[in-house]
Amino acid sequence: MRVLPVGDRALLIEVGTGEEAEALHAELLRRRATGDLAVAEIVPAAGTVLLDGLDDPSLLTGRLASWEVPPVPPRAQDVVEIPVRYDGPDLADVAAHWGVDETEVARIHAAAEFRVAFCGFAPGFGYLTGLPREVPRRATPRTAVPAGSVALAGPYTGVYPRSSPGGWQLIGTTDIVLWDHTRVPAALLAPGTRVRFFPVAAP
Template identity: 50%
Template sequence: MEIRPVGRSALLIEVDDPLAWFAALDAERAAGRLAVTDIVPGARTVLLDGVSSIAAVAATLRSWPPPPRSARDADAISIPVTFDGPDLSTVARCADLSVDALIAALTGTTFTVAFGGFAPGFAYLSGLPWSVPRLDNPRPRVPAGSVALAAEFAGIYPTASPGGWQLVGRTDTVLFGIDRDPPALLTPGLCVRFVAS
């Protein structure tokens, strides 16, 4: 584990399993044993913000054993997807599969929300069985609800925006609502399954 101060009141820790650390740290915060205001997982890091004493929290973290590897929840949220994206055939060739086999692989995978970013409601879903290259030239506009793949992640664009991910389908599921609690439908640690519609 690498621990680095960020500004005056935050710590960034680099760890092998950010979701496991996120869950362990969040449990410690909920139990009142960790005085931080925010815990934000990333691809390979966890950010602790609102740290009252950087030196004391860093020392505490160094004394902890690594938490058990993150486990998938038995309950997964199902997202209906129409698999008709413009890059579906390209991704199938990348994975050395037929389009039907690609769809079967995507609907047979339980993804885990690794972290959020890029836009409110956008979740990086880990669990993709292969790596998918980004587009050489990003699209100036990707429609909201586009189901996309890039590198080792799947994701769904919550709003229309530019993007360089490979588009394999679309969904009508609303991913972000300011009146919801929490506003993002997909939060770190949640399991997600695509269901062909």
């Protein structure tokens, strides 16, 4: 674990792997809930957790060294199930990249169990880990990816909460609403949420 100061009010905690970041994130949330940690924002990412809004970062840096971070906690929470029509325009490219046919891409994707490693890019956009294979980003990003697009890039799966530019490989579409600010919670996917995708036929 490496602790990097970020200005005068924040720390970036760097760990080795996504699993360690997940475990550290869970531990930080636990300590905040018990009142042991006073911080405005806890922002997990690929291999780091950012703590923003600290009164005394250097004091916390000292304390962090002595903390036991238990491994990833048991996955007791419910699974969010997302229906997908595997009809994306990049399905053939992903199939070719993996050396399988398009049906197999859908089977591999729907068989995996995912977890929201972190959010970013847009409100409610989760970076989901758990897919056993990777694909590169598209060489040329699209200027508009439709809302509900289920997409792959690197080790991640994501679902576009709203139409936006994007360079991810589009493999399918869902009608589920990822983000609705009038709903509580607004985001369907938050860091730590477990997710499965299941195939549905086109209407």
